[in-house]
Amino acid sequence: xxxCANGNIDxxxxxxxxxxxxxxxxxxxxxxxxxxxxxxINFDHKPGQCAMLTLPGIGEAMxxxxxxxxxxxxxxxxxxxxxxxxxxxxxxxxxxxxGIRGPYGKPFPVDTEFKGKNLLFIGGGIGIAPxxxxxxxxxxxxxxxxxxxxxxxxxxxxxLVDYEEMTNEWVKSRDFDLHLTIDREQEGWDGHVGFVPNYxxxxxxxxxxxxxxxxxxxxxxxxxxxxxxxxxxxxxxxxTLELKMKCGIGKCGRCNIGSKYVCKDGPVFRCDELDxxxxxx
Amino acid sequence: xQKIKLENINELLQxxxxxxxxxxxxxxxxxxxYYEWNKDAKLRLDVLNTVKSAKDVxxxxxxxxxxxxxEGKEISIQAEKPLDEDFAVFGxxxxxxxSFDILDKVFIEENTxxxxxxxxEHGVVISHACNEPEETCFCTTFGIDASAPKGDIETYTVxxxxxxxxxxxxxxxxxxxxxxILEEADESQVNKQKETIKAIMDKLPxxxxxxxxxxxxxxxxxxxxxxxxxxxxxCIGCGTxxxxxxxxxxxxxxxxxxxxxxxxxxxxDSCMYSDFTMMAHGNPRKTQTERxxxxxxxxxxxxPDNNNGEFSCVGCGRCVAKCPISMxxxxxxxxxxxx
Ligand SMILES: Cc1cc2nc3c(=O)[nH]c(=O)nc-3n(C[C@H](O)[C@H](O)[C@H](O)COP(=O)(O)OP(=O)(O)OC[C@H]3O[C@@H](n4cnc5c(N)ncnc54)[C@H](O)[C@@H]3O)c2cc1C
Ligand code: SF4
Ligand code: SF4
Ligand code: FES
Numbered sequence: 342x343x344x345c346a347n348g349n350i351d352x353x354x355x356x357x358x359x360x361x362x363x364x365x366x367x368x369x370x371x372x373x374x375x376x377x378x379x380x381x382i383n384f385d386h387k388p389g390q391c392a393m394l395t396l397p398g399i400g401e402a403m404x405x406x407x408x409x410x411x412x413x414x415x416x417x418x419x420x421x422x423x424x425x426x427x428x429x430x431x432x433x434x435x436x437x438x439x440g441i442r443g444p445y446g447k448p449f450p451v452d453t454e455f456k457g458k459n460l461l462f463i464g465g466g467i468g469i470a471p472x473x474x475x476x477x478x479x480x481x482x483x484x485x486x487x488x489x490x491x492x493x494x495x496x497x498x499x500x501l502v503d504y505e506e507m508t509n510e511w512v513k514s515r516d517f518d519l520h521l522t523i524d525r526e527q528e529g530w531d532g533h534v535g536f537v538p539n540y541x542x543x544x545x546x547x548x549x550x551x552x553x554x555x556x557x558x559x560x561x562x563x564x565x566x567x568x569x570x571x572x573x574x575x576x577x578x579x580x581t582l583e584l585k586m587k588c589g590i591g592k593c594g595r596c597n598i599g600s601k602y603v604c605k606d607g608p609v610f611r612c613d614e615l616d617x618x619x620x621x622x
Numbered sequence: 623x624q625k626i627k628l629e630n631i632n633e634l635l636q637x638x639x640x641x642x643x644x645x646x647x648x649x650x651x652x653x654x655x656y657y658e659w660n661k662d663a664k665l666r667l668d669v670l671n672t673v674k675s676a677k678d679v680x681x682x683x684x685x686x687x688x689x690x691x692x693e694g695k696e697i698s699i700q701a702e703k704p705l706d707e708d709f710a711v712f713g714x715x716x717x718x719x720x721s722f723d724i725l726d727k728v729f730i731e732e733n734t735x736x737x738x739x740x741x742x743e744h745g746v747v748i749s750h751a752c753n754e755p756e757e758t759c760f761c762t763t764f765g766i767d768a769s770a771p772k773g774d775i776e777t778y779t780v781x782x783x784x785x786x787x788x789x790x791x792x793x794x795x796x797x798x799x800x801x802x803i804l805e806e807a808d809e810s811q812v813n814k815q816k817e818t819i820k821a822i823m824d825k826l827p828x829x830x831x832x833x834x835x836x837x838x839x840x841x842x843x844x845x846x847x848x849x850x851x852x853x854x855x856x857c858i859g860c861g862t863x864x865x866x867x868x869x870x871x872x873x874x875x876x877x878x879x880x881x882x883x884x885x886x887x888x889x890x891d892s893c894m895y896s897d898f899t900m901m902a903h904g905n906p907r908k909t910q911t912e913r914x915x916x917x918x919x920x921x922x923x924x925x926p927d928n929n930n931g932e933f934s935c936v937g938c939g940r941c942v943a944k945c946p947i948s949m950x951x952x953x954x955x956x957x958x959x960x961x
Binding site: 350351352353354355356357397398399400401423424433434436437438439440557558583584585587588590591592593594595597598599600605617618619621622 | 687688690692695697698699704729735736872874875877879888891893899900901902907912916920924928
């Protein structure tokens with residue numbers, strides 16, 4: 342029977358989607374392509390927004406939409422295996438149907454504050470997922486932005502998510518520099534070695550740019566400190582917060598921190614906004 | 623205003639039940655909670671605070687959201703329908719009536735919750751004035767008048783009589799459907815009673831509890847206060863305070879495999895629990911102190927921040943009466959607010 346006759350479908354109810362492609366990025370990260378069962382994307386989004394993915398009986402979790410909104414054919418999610426749902430997702434095959442709901446959260450201000458500016462992306466590990474959406478959006482609207490620098494690091498060469506796309510496609514973009522680093526020396530790696538915050542200091546960027554940091558909390562903390570040391574103002578720096586989420590719409594209470602709900606007031610925050618919320622992340 | 627003798631209240635409830643389901647304070651196994659009324663139910667209109675609050679009627683402790691079926695790689699999703707029938711909740715005290723306003727701000731104003739909204743639209747709130755406010759009550763702190771509760775219909779017990787006053791259009795329509803089971807009455811008895819109740823309220827032990835020190839914009843002022851440690855020291859994280867609270871809103875979403883289908887349901891949850899914020903890379907609220915602080919900061923600072931200064935507490939006193947270690951929002955306000 343149709344549910345639409347009386348009352349609207351609630352926001353907590355997922356839509357049906359299907360996984361059309363699975364790419365193994367690293368030993369523990371796979372990237373999933375997702376479209377609605379009618380072959381179209383389930384909803385539009387903006388860079389930095391997230392969606393809830395469901396496998397019935399296993400659970401539901403929030404993931405960054407890593408594909409750019411300029412890609413209207415499918416959505417992509419880069420998912421790190423680290424628990425019940427992500428384990429299960431890593432074991433499914435192409436053709437598997439899933440539940441999806443969203444988009445959630447405040448996006449990066451790509452059409453306002455970022456416009457016309459030089460952009461410095463700083464990512465660590467799976468933290469590249471939300472950045473990739475912005476980076477590809479900026480590449481697809483190249484004239485709207487100035488110089489783009491991407492500083493990305495992981496534990497090892499094998500742990501660099503999106504390595505192929507970065508080294509084959511991104512580097513060919515106009516006014517684009519890619520700075521990769523891994524934590525420890527490794528055979529077959531002649532690039533930079535060292536932690537992201539240290540590499541950031543070595544690269545000596547001037548402050549004529551917006552910086553966007555995504556990664557583990559400790560990396561965010563040290564990178565922000567490094568940027569401040571380099572003369573950046575907090576209003577020039579953006580980051581994302583990650584707290585446990587269940588509803589995605591500011592009601593279940595899980596992601597509440599101070600007066601903010603990270604699911605709807607974030608996950609994107611300008612770093613001066615973080616001064617207004619308690620350090621509980 | 624209308625009235626009916628209390629000895630005939632079952633006839634009134636019978637007529638109400640013909641209009642739609644009626645939830646009322648009913649005693650089961652020695653505890654009074656809001657249950658659906660039937661003629662064998664033990665109505666306890668005299669009991670002030672039910673164990674669980676009346677929010678259960680609009681935001682149930684557990685409810686199904688959707689049902690999934692899986693076959694190979696395929697899934698089907700059947701969404702649960704929002705409620706589509708009228709009902710009444712009878713006997714709601716002034717504090718619990720006020721809690722519905724607070725929950726409306728959470729569930730209706732932004733990103734509307736369709737399940738909650740449907741229940742609110744279909745539910746008639748019939749309140750009941752408190753003749754004998756208890757020692758744990760401090761509704762007056764929040765400007766709530768227990769002698770004159772709000773609601774679609776207000777009711778009052780005076781002696782052996784129940785007085786009935788429809789206020790809103792919804793309440794008037796509902797009353798009109800009852801036929802002539804109620805007889806006309808004048809308000810003098812009720813007005814006299816209100817004065818008596820007010821005199822009792824003025825003598826309650828918690829009447830001077832004040833929220834003055836709290837409210838919007840005070841996050842940084844209170845977050846790092848050393849008192850949190852001592853206040854939370856004995857808290858066992860049982861979550862009782864959150865489950866009995868009419869304004870607590872937190873919930874969990876889970877799946878349950880019935881063997882035939884997978885039911886996705888939501889249920890109340892508690893910020894007092896250690897796994898509430900547990901994530902793959904750790905827990906941002908590591909000790910009970912942080913969880914305890916979250917509950918009270920939310921009610922006294924964060925909620926006011928987002929809701930024009932309104933607090934997320936109605937002074938019902940349930941947490942005062944039920945906490946196994948006798949810790950509660952009153953003690954927190956006194957310790958931090960200096961009164
Ligand atoms: C805004 C946002 C964006 C995100 N984007 C991404 C993304 O792009 N890619 C990505 O991979 N992830 C992302 N995440 C994280 C993601 O939502 C999941 O939290 C994460 O992937 C783990 O999910 P899971 O269900 O598999 O793990 P869970 O089963 O929840 O387990 C996670 C870990 O916590 C432990 N754990 C769980 N419950 C308990 C408990 N009660 N007691 C003790 N330990 C416990 C488990 O043992 C495990 O180690 C994002 C999160 C947010 C909030
Ligand atoms: S915090 Fe305590 S007194 Fe306030 S509404 Fe909740 S249960 Fe009642
Ligand atoms: S404050 Fe009291 S009722 Fe609440 S969780 Fe702690 S011990 Fe339980
Ligand atoms: S995820 Fe429920 S409030 Fe943010």
